[in-house]
Amino acid sequence: MAIEKKIDCVILGLLSHEDLTGYEIKKRMDTSLKYFWGASYGSIYPALSDLVKNGMAVKRDETENNRHKIIYSITQKGRCHLKDWLRLPAEKDELRYETLLKLFFGNEAGALQAISHIDAFEEKIEKDLQHLTDSADILRKNVSSDDTHKYYLLTVEFGIKTYSAYLEWCREAKTMLKKER
Amino acid sequence: MAIEKKIDCVILGLLSHEDLTGYEIKKRMDTSLKYFWGASYGSIYPALSDLVKNGMAVKRDETENNRHKIIYSITQKGRCHLKDWLRLPAEKDELRYETLLKLFFGNEAGALQAISHIDAFEEKIEKDLQHLTDSADILRKNVSSDDTHKYYLLTVEFGIKTYSAYLEWCREAKTMLKKER
DNA sequence: GACAAATATATCAAATTGATATATTATTTA
DNA sequence: TAAATAATATATCAATTTGATATATTTGTC
Numbered sequence: 219m220a221i222e223k224k225i226d227c228v229i230l231g232l233l234s235h236e237d238l239t240g241y242e243i244k245k246r247m248d249t250s251l252k253y254f255w256g257a258s259y260g261s262i263y264p265a266l267s268d269l270v271k272n273g274m275a276v277k278r279d280e281t282e283n284n285r286h287k288i289i290y291s292i293t294q295k296g297r298c299h300l301k302d303w304l305r306l307p308a309e310k311d312e313l314r315y316e317t318l319l320k321l322f323f324g325n326e327a328g329a330l331q332a333i334s335h336i337d338a339f340e341e342k343i344e345k346d347l348q349h350l351t352d353s354a355d356i357l358r359k360n361v362s363s364d365d366t367h368k369y370y371l372l373t374v375e376f377g378i379k380t381y382s383a384y385l386e387w388c389r390e391a392k393t394m395l396k397k398e399r
Numbered sequence: 400m401a402i403e404k405k406i407d408c409v410i411l412g413l414l415s416h417e418d419l420t421g422y423e424i425k426k427r428m429d430t431s432l433k434y435f436w437g438a439s440y441g442s443i444y445p446a447l448s449d450l451v452k453n454g455m456a457v458k459r460d461e462t463e464n465n466r467h468k469i470i471y472s473i474t475q476k477g478r479c480h481l482k483d484w485l486r487l488p489a490e491k492d493e494l495r496y497e498t499l500l501k502l503f504f505g506n507e508a509g510a511l512q513a514i515s516h517i518d519a520f521e522e523k524i525e526k527d528l529q530h531l532t533d534s535a536d537i538l539r540k541n542v543s544s545d546d547t548h549k550y551y552l553l554t555v556e557f558g559i560k561t562y563s564a565y566l567e568w569c570r571e572a573k574t575m576l577k578k579e580r
Numbered sequence: 581g582a583c584a585a586a587t588a589t590a591t592c593a594a595a596t597t598g599a600t601a602t603a604t605t606a607t608t609t610a
Numbered sequence: 611t612a613a614a615t616a617a618t619a620t621a622t623c624a625a626t627t628t629g630a631t632a633t634a635t636t637t638g639t640c
Contacts, residue, residue: 308497316489383564
């Protein structure tokens with residue numbers, strides 16, 4: 219069997235750190251990974267079934283306070299596949315920014331509308347940047363105790379660097395658009 | 400009928416600038432738009448049929464040097480839909496970087512492998528940045544003659560700003576990873 | 581004249597999203 | 611304390627989109 223599809227690899231990666239339920243995997247996607255990768259329930263749950271079917275993970279049922287859980291663990295085979303995939307060069311590095319798309323067609327709608335799209339973008343980025351900065355502060359404190367934090371911190375610093383650049387661009391772009399009116 | 404799906408809006412945006420064939424639309428996607436939006440033939444050709452069916456575009460057959468072409472033009476109705484969509488706030492601004500994903504799980508594979516992923520990323524970004532810088536130079540010369548170029552330039556400057564930040568991060572990340580060994 | 585590259589349209593399986601359904605437990609608010 | 615809301619948890623499905631591939635002609639190169 220060839221190296222699995224992306225969603226399988228991401229899940230194996232998360233399971234390599236700790237045992238997780240599907241719900242918890244989704245939470246990791248929406249917090250730690252959200253700035254560079256996403257996944258929906260519609261891909262996570264079927265992928266978990268496939269991983270078990272292919273011997274990459276095992277599941278166990280647990281009931282905690284009457285709440286039913288299915289907890290997944292990575293197997294040795296799963297860890298091998300993860301390592302194989304990590305060795306391969308990254309295939310997909312892409313950005314999909316609707317804000318830039320609307321800006322590209324900005325001539326149709328005019329400078330004022332373009333500025334309001336940039337304002338909305340700026341506001342969202344400022345909020346996210348604050349969140350990233352907070353994460354980085356916490357991670358820097360724990361980076362010596364756990365090596366996985368070191369790599370996590372690298373991705374957060376990527377976010378901080380790029381989001382700061384976004385904000386610079388926002389200001390310059392708005393200046394340019396206002397000057398032209 | 401509600402505002403169409405993204406691919407329809409992108410195509411309407413491109414057709415608002417000039418008449419195009421499906422093949423030419425794909426070329427625009429792979430050049431002007433490639434740094435912030437992508438689309439495949441599998442979405443372009445069906446979308447063009449739908450746009451014609453819904454009166455957003457019209458097609459005409461042309462034969463140039465025995466080569467058959469289907470050229471699409473935006474209609475008044477299509478232009479209205481485009482304007483409606485441009486007015487709405489951007490829904491999807493997301494980054495999907497497999498390089499960062501592999502880095503996040505870097506602990507499983509070690510610092511050397513992480514560095515080699517960053518090296519590959521850096522090389523690709525350097526090449527793209529050169530291309531973006533060249534585009535910006537050309538655009539700045541034509542920005543006064545055509546207003547659409549102004550908006551195109553804004554997106555190129557976004558690319559330059561962010562790609563420069565990526566390169567800074569690459570250097571710092573590698574320094575950090577080398578120090579730790 | 582042969583070969584590769586570019587132009588041009590089209591389709592399809594597979595991957596993925598976004599929304600939704602269902603049910604239980606925990607927490608907040610009236 | 612009762613009701614409402616949020617969080618936990620699993621699961622499915624239509625719709626969107628990709629990535630690959632098929633086909634055919636023309637243009638440029640060796």
